[in-house]
Structure formats: structure tokens, C-alpha cells
Amino acid sequence: MDFLEQPPRFLFFTGKGGVGKTSLACATAVRLADSGRRVLLVSTDPASNVGQVFDTQIGNRLVTIDAVPGLTALEIDPEAAAGAYRERIVGPVRGVLPEDVVRGIEEQLSGACTTEIAAFDEFTGLLTDDALIAGFDHIVFDTAPTGHTIRLLQLPGAWSGFLESNDNGASCLGPLAGLEKQRQQYRAAVAALADPLRTRLVLVARAQASTLREVARTHDELAAIGLQRQYLVINGVLPAAEAAGDALAAAIVAREARALAALPGAVAALPRTQVPLKPFNLVGLPALRALLDDNAGALSTTPAAPANAPGALPALATLVDELATAGHGLVMLMGKGGVGKTTLAAAVAVELARRGLPVHLTTSDPAAHLTETLEGSLQQLTVSRIDPHAETERYRAEVLTTKGKDLDAHGRALLEEDLRSPCTEEIAVFQAFSRIIREAGRKFVVMDTAPTGHTLLLLDATGAYHREMARHMDKSGITHYTTPMMQLQDPAQTRVLIVTLAETTPVLEAARLQDDLRRAGIEPWAWVINNSLAAASPTSPLLMRRAAAEWAQIDAVRNLHAQRLALVPLQAEEPVGIARLQALAAGQRHS
Amino acid sequence: MKTIHIFDPALCCSTGVCGTEVDQALVNAAADLDWARQQGARIERYNLAQQPLAFAGNAVVKAFLERSGQDALPLVLVDGEMALAGRYPTRAELARWAGISALPVQAVGSDCCSGGKCC
CATH class of the missing domain: 3.40.50.300 (P-loop containing nucleotide triphosphate hydrolases)
Known part of the structure; x- marks a missing residue:
């Protein structure tokens, strides 16, 4: 498990949705906490399901996970962050300016940009606010889907440069204009992201050609903005032993092997871990602990009841x-x-x-x-x-x-x-x-x-x-x-x-x-x-x-x-x- | 030097490029104001969507909003006194308020106005 060796303070899991990065981020956080570290697990996904995984209501605040000593979780909900940002601006003038004016301001601050920027602001805070994260040895980010992640990570670079070069103050920073004083914070966030001693990026993929091509694109884009230190995890690989006597399993095993053999050069050179497909769903603590445990798959060898026929379900x-x-x-x-x-x-x-x-x-x-x-x-x-x-x-x-x-x-x-x-x-x-x-x-x-x-x-x-x-x-x-x-x-x-x-x-x-x-x-x-x-x-x-x-x-x-x-x-x-x-x-x- | 304060309606940004349709008047205003600044004019812009406190904290602006509503914006104050409302100032108006004497000859040699005859 290369990606777990000597982990730095910040760990990011990124990859296309459905590849299992939430499960891996959660399992990693649990493993680090089990080894005695104090861990903060952060989801920046607009449709976060970290709460479901731990069967705990989390939300936009720090919540300690009672079942795992040392583990705290936080879900950054972009909508809630945008709501809080909106309230900071509108709150002071409510009841002061005419009501329709206040409604107009609220509408203006309800767009996609406000949401994106408010969430980004929260994220930056976590990377740079020492008081907030002082109590944690590791902060594990289960990041949003790839396209979104790239935007999220590209913005610090783009905006720091933008704020610097923009001296007439008239330009279109949109809702960010009110945050201009936080230049220092954005610069610090960029520095933390690009520093391999502080940040490790784990690319998560499945052994499918299209997913691997995409992970290669993500790798290039993130490397280009300074995140050079990357690890690759291939999740859910079907063990070769399953191929015997099942044409479908054999086809999957062969297909996955072909996809991995054709891994694009830049990502093929990364430290790589393969996590085998497990016979269980990754919900609940025992399943999470078993995910990164090589012996866990063998624990459940009882044959399953034969699957029901698909019945009358239409194609x-x-x-x-x-x-x-x-x-x-x-x-x-x-x-x-x-x-x-x-x-x-x-x-x-x-x-x-x-x-x-x-x-x-x-x-x-x-x-x-x-x-x-x-x-x-x-x-x-x-x-x-x-x-x-x-x-x-x-x-x-x-x-x-x-x-x-x-x-x-x-x-x-x-x-x-x-x-x-x-x-x-x-x-x-x-x-x-x-x-x-x-x-x-x-x-x-x-x-x-x-x-x-x-x-x-x-x-x-x-x-x-x-x-x-x-x-x-x-x-x-x-x-x-x-x-x-x-x-x-x-x-x-x-x-x-x-x-x-x-x-x-x-x-x-x-x-x-x-x-x-x-x-x-x-x-x-x-x-x-x-x-x-x-x-x-x-x-x-x-x-x-x-x-x-x-x-x-x-x-x-x-x-x-x-x-x-x-x-x-x-x-x-x-x-x-x-x-x-x-x-x-x-x-x-x-x- | 007089100070020009411009109170914008609720905008995503000063040129309006963030709106669903770019407003020509805003694009021109941004260019004109930037021109006046280059000539040394002191201009400050306030966006209702981002700095509503600046509107609430100025008695003239607050009263204007209550009387005429936000659709009557923008509002231009020169040294605190109402100078213009409902549209953005032209370069000539900006020059007069700011005491800029030398107005450049308008767009000589551009494609549109070549030959000294404006279209």
C-alpha cells in the first residue's frame, strides 16, 4: 500500500465518480486513526456520502466519529457555504434597505459562481488556517469529481495571479471581490498544495481503459499546476483466481489486465497500489477496515446463494x-x-x-x-x-x-x-x-x-x-x-x-x-x-x-x-x- | 479634485460579462471610467450585490433607493451631491466633473470614421 507509507499532512483522493475514492479516503482515515493519529476527514463533494459510510449525520461542521477514536469528519456543502457567504453580505442591510432591493441582492448572489467560490473559500481556509487544523496530524480530503476537482485546484493559481495583476480594482472577480483581502491566504493554499512534504495526491481509478485515460489527463493537469507528487490506486480489481469456469469473470480479468498493461506512460511511472474487488459493499466500519486489509477477502468464502433471475425487468x-x-x-x-x-x-x-x-x-x-x-x-x-x-x-x-x-x-x-x-x-x-x-x-x-x-x-x-x-x-x-x-x-x-x-x-x-x-x-x-x-x-x-x-x-x-x-x-x-x-x-x- | 462615486445596480461584475447577456452600456461604462481614471480622475464604484452597506450608509443613496427603487440605478454622486441617475456618464461628463481639460479627439482614423466624416 504505497500511498499509505509515511503519509504527509494533507492527503487528497481524486478520480472519476464511482471509482471508490470516498471509500478509499474513509478507509485511509480510519486506518490512520486506528494507528493512533488524529485525523480530519473532509468531503468537498456537493453530493457527499461520508455520513452514509459512517452512519452518522455530519454536515458543514466538525463531527467526531465515536466508533473510531481520533477521527473527525467534515462535509463542505457548497450550497450551505454559499448561503453563509450570502448572509454575511445581505444580513447587515436587511431591514435597512428596501425589501425588493434586498431580494435583488440575494438573487444576484444565488448563481453558480457564488456557490463555487464560497466552497473554494472554505477549502482554502482548511489548508491555511492553523488554528482550525492544529489538532490534527492528517487531513484527508475526499475531493469532488474530477472536472470539479481540477477547477477547484486550478483556481488558487489562477486567482492569486489574477489578484496580483489586477490593480485597478474594477475587474470581474464576481462575488470574490469581497474576499480580495485574503490574497495571502490563497497564496498560502497554493504553496501547501504544491509542497510534496505537506501534500500527497492519490489518483483513484478502476482498471478500465476510459477511466485510466481520464486519470492520465487528471495527472497531467494537476502536475502542470505544481502537484507533482502523485500516487495511483487501482481499485476493485477482480482477482485472477475468479476467472476459472466463468466466461464473464474471465473476460473481466482479461480486460482489466489489458487496460493496466496499456496504462499511459506518465501514470505508469507513478507508485501504484492495486486494491482487489471485495465481495461486500463498502458501507460500515468493518467493511472499511477490510478494504485495505489483504486477508479480508478470504475471510468470507461461503458460496453465495444463486442469484435470482432478472425476472421481468425490461432491457x-x-x-x-x-x-x-x-x-x-x-x-x-x-x-x-x-x-x-x-x-x-x-x-x-x-x-x-x-x-x-x-x-x-x-x-x-x-x-x-x-x-x-x-x-x-x-x-x-x-x-x-x-x-x-x-x-x-x-x-x-x-x-x-x-x-x-x-x-x-x-x-x-x-x-x-x-x-x-x-x-x-x-x-x-x-x-x-x-x-x-x-x-x-x-x-x-x-x-x-x-x-x-x-x-x-x-x-x-x-x-x-x-x-x-x-x-x-x-x-x-x-x-x-x-x-x-x-x-x-x-x-x-x-x-x-x-x-x-x-x-x-x-x-x-x-x-x-x-x-x-x-x-x-x-x-x-x-x-x-x-x-x-x-x-x-x-x-x-x-x-x-x-x-x-x-x-x-x-x-x-x-x-x-x-x-x-x-x-x-x-x-x-x-x-x-x-x-x-x-x-x-x-x-x-x-x- | 472632485471625487466621483458610482452606485451600480446589483451586478455580478463591473462589465456585466458574468450576466446571461452582456450589457453594452456596462461594457462601455467600464471602458469610459477606466479612461477617466487614466486621466487622473478619482472614481469609486459600488456594486449593490457586493457592497450593500455602502448604499445603506449614505443618506443620499438610501433615500434615492427608497424613492425610486433599484431599477433607477446607477446613481452618480460628485463630491456627495447627486449628479446623474439612470444611466452611466459619458466621457464628456466625466471630464467636466473631474476637471479633465484635454478631451482626446474621438476615434480619429478608426475604420468607422475614416475620411473625417463620422457615420
Whole structure:
């Protein structure tokens, strides 16, 4: 366990959602605490589930975990942090300024930028506030999904430089303007992150080609901003012994070995640990302690009861039949990162296109590998990606050529500087999203969305946009208009498919996402359980135990959460290309 | 030298590039104010969304907000006295308030106005 040797003060676990970084961060924190260290475990994930893992209510404050002496946990909730920030600004003038003015300020401070910045501010505080962290030997961060993490970590560098070079004070720091005095703190945070004696970054991945490619990208980006000291953990590797007598297990073992052999050079050179797949779910203290214990898997050798047959659960293609009857519309696949939204979006798009329907498949996932998944093309099917960098550049260029065309050189430079603000990307991506969903009146638009936290921020941006647009429209006397939010809320125009895995935590997270969507007035149309072992009928003892464990979760989804449900079996081969996507949609496990 | 105080409506940022649509008036205002600063004018801007206390703490501004509402912003004070409301000042106005004498000839030689005839 290289990544646990002589750990520095700060440990970061990062990786695509669903790879198990929360479990690893929790297990690491427990292990360090068990060895007598005082440990603070911090989650910065907008959809944190550290509380679930320890079966303790945590939240945005320090909570001691009674079952583990020496362990304290904290969840940084970006929404709560934004609320506190908002209150610091608005509180003093409430009752002093007119009520509608106060409401206007609150609305202005309810956007995505405020949330991002407030959460970042909390995070910086933890890295630099000695009084706060003095009592802890180690601080273990279970960071947010990759795209988000990169932004979070890139910001200190960007902003410290920005604050330094910006001497006229008129520039667009957005809500950060009020925090300008904390320059020193941001610089200290950057220094702590880049110092290998203080900070260790653990990249977590599964032995899958796409996940490993992404981890290589993350490695490069983080190394470029100064985080050189990185470790790699490959989680959930199926032990080779399981391959005997089970074609599915053999295919998985071979596939994982191939993926690891093809590990990109920069990450192949990192100190690496492989954590074997366990026959149990990683919830509760005994499971966490067993995760990093090499002998624990062998403790439970009792064969599992044979898995139930998948019964009458429909395949994805059955849902597509019903979707196809509308002839057009917006189909959004939503769920935590790593549950396979991109693959399923591609499968849905391919199925619709095969039925002769016009389809535009697109993704707003900052860590998208959609075009890599869909090798090949069908008539009727167009594929595009909302690339945050490209969108931001396009937006900057557009503003400069339209709004900036009459400015003199100095004014132009000022506008250019403002367009480098962190908010610009959010707006650019959102505009691209709004533009593409308009096509759904004529054809099918199938989108995989970004990971949950980001998705919700995006929706929040849609809401703010809706209010602003409605205000403009009312002023100019236009009475008939459709905003993106109205389109998302209309079940005749938009169908949301929630994607999850048949495991405890992913199902809870998906249920939470459904609640959030309902609060926003959006009713999910169906659920899809992806990568199901139960649907794949394995015979290897370890896989059978995991398949049997899935049924409680499948039943929970069917009975408590989903209006419609489809089950997608775990694939023996990575579902890349049209033929394999078709097989996946049909519910076959082999291509 | 007189001091110019500008009380902005609730903005994400001073050029408005953070809004869902960039407001041309804000982009121009940011450039004009920056120009005046370069000429030595003393200008301070307050954003209702970020510094509401500056609005609440100034009797003239507070009374203006109560009387006319936030839609009537921006409000410009020169040495504490109301000078302009409802729009941003032009370069000529800024120059007069700040006592800037030499106004540069407007955009000579630009594509739009070549040949000495403005479009």
C-alpha cells in the first residue's frame, strides 16, 4: 500500500465518480486513526456520502466519529457555504434597505459562481488556517469529481495571479471581490498544495481503459499546476483466481489486465497500489477496515446463494421503444459520475437512430469520452460535445467582436481581462446547453449530463436565466416564450433517465438527485440500473456474491423510486462501437 | 479634485460579462471610467450585490433607493451631491466633473470614421 507509507499532512483522493475514492479516503482515515493519529476527514463533494459510510449525520461542521477514536469528519456543502457567504453580505442591510432591493441582492448572489467560490473559500481556509487544523496530524480530503476537482485546484493559481495583476480594482472577480483581502491566504493554499512534504495526491481509478485515460489527463493537469507528487490506486480489481469456469469473470480479468498493461506512460511511472474487488459493499466500519486489509477477502468464502433471475425487468431497448413514439424530444441521462451515463446516452442515441429517427447526441460532461465511446457513425446520428474550453473561447471571441467592437485598445484590454474570470466558463457552457436543447423540437437530442453536483449547478443557472429572461420578456411585452427551464419541466418535451448502479450508495445518491430534480419541478421519466451483475448471471463465487447483493437495491429502485425501470447487464467487453452498444441496449451480456 | 462615486445596480461584475447577456452600456461604462481614471480622475464604484452597506450608509443613496427603487440605478454622486441617475456618464461628463481639460479627439482614423466624416 504505497500511498499509505509515511503519509504527509494533507492527503487528497481524486478520480472519476464511482471509482471508490470516498471509500478509499474513509478507509485511509480510519486506518490512520486506528494507528493512533488524529485525523480530519473532509468531503468537498456537493453530493457527499461520508455520513452514509459512517452512519452518522455530519454536515458543514466538525463531527467526531465515536466508533473510531481520533477521527473527525467534515462535509463542505457548497450550497450551505454559499448561503453563509450570502448572509454575511445581505444580513447587515436587511431591514435597512428596501425589501425588493434586498431580494435583488440575494438573487444576484444565488448563481453558480457564488456557490463555487464560497466552497473554494472554505477549502482554502482548511489548508491555511492553523488554528482550525492544529489538532490534527492528517487531513484527508475526499475531493469532488474530477472536472470539479481540477477547477477547484486550478483556481488558487489562477486567482492569486489574477489578484496580483489586477490593480485597478474594477475587474470581474464576481462575488470574490469581497474576499480580495485574503490574497495571502490563497497564496498560502497554493504553496501547501504544491509542497510534496505537506501534500500527497492519490489518483483513484478502476482498471478500465476510459477511466485510466481520464486519470492520465487528471495527472497531467494537476502536475502542470505544481502537484507533482502523485500516487495511483487501482481499485476493485477482480482477482485472477475468479476467472476459472466463468466466461464473464474471465473476460473481466482479461480486460482489466489489458487496460493496466496499456496504462499511459506518465501514470505508469507513478507508485501504484492495486486494491482487489471485495465481495461486500463498502458501507460500515468493518467493511472499511477490510478494504485495505489483504486477508479480508478470504475471510468470507461461503458460496453465495444463486442469484435470482432478472425476472421481468425490461432491457434498455424497451424504454427506447416508448421514447421513439414521440418522434422527437430532449432525452437527458442523469446521475453520479462513473455510472455510465455517457455509454447509455450513446446506446439510447444509437437505438433511436436505428429506428430511422433523427438524433443529435451530445455531452456537457467536462470529462467526456463520448466520441471515444462511439467509434463509427450511423445515418441519422450526429454527435457533438460541449467542450468547456472551446465554448469559453467562442464566447470570449463573440463578446469581444460584438460588445467590444467600439472600444479603444485600453477598454478592450479591460474587457478581455474580465472575460478571463472563472464565471465565464459557466456561462459559456450553459449557453451552449441552451442552444442545443432548442433542437429538440425537430429531432431527438440525447445528452449525458455532467456529474451530479455540476448538473445541479447547471440547473440552478437555468433557473436564474429563466427568471432574468422572463423579466426582460415582460418588459418588452412578449407574452409567449419558452425558456430552457420550461422545456426541462415539460414532460412532453423532456424525458429524464436516472442512471445508477445496483449498490447501496449509488442508489441513495440517485434518489437524492431525483428529490432535487422534483424540487426544480422536473419529474424523472425512468431509471436505468447499469453494469448489473445480477442481469449478467455470473458463476464465479465472488461475482455471484456481488450479484446476489444487488437484488435488495434493484427491488428498492423498483418499489420505491422508479416509474419505469430498465436493467443493463455488465458487459464482458467494454461497450465501445455501435454493435456492442446495440447488444447492451438489448440486454445481452456478450457481444 | 472632485471625487466621483458610482452606485451600480446589483451586478455580478463591473462589465456585466458574468450576466446571461452582456450589457453594452456596462461594457462601455467600464471602458469610459477606466479612461477617466487614466486621466487622473478619482472614481469609486459600488456594486449593490457586493457592497450593500455602502448604499445603506449614505443618506443620499438610501433615500434615492427608497424613492425610486433599484431599477433607477446607477446613481452618480460628485463630491456627495447627486449628479446623474439612470444611466452611466459619458466621457464628456466625466471630464467636466473631474476637471479633465484635454478631451482626446474621438476615434480619429478608426475604420468607422475614416475620411473625417463620422457615420
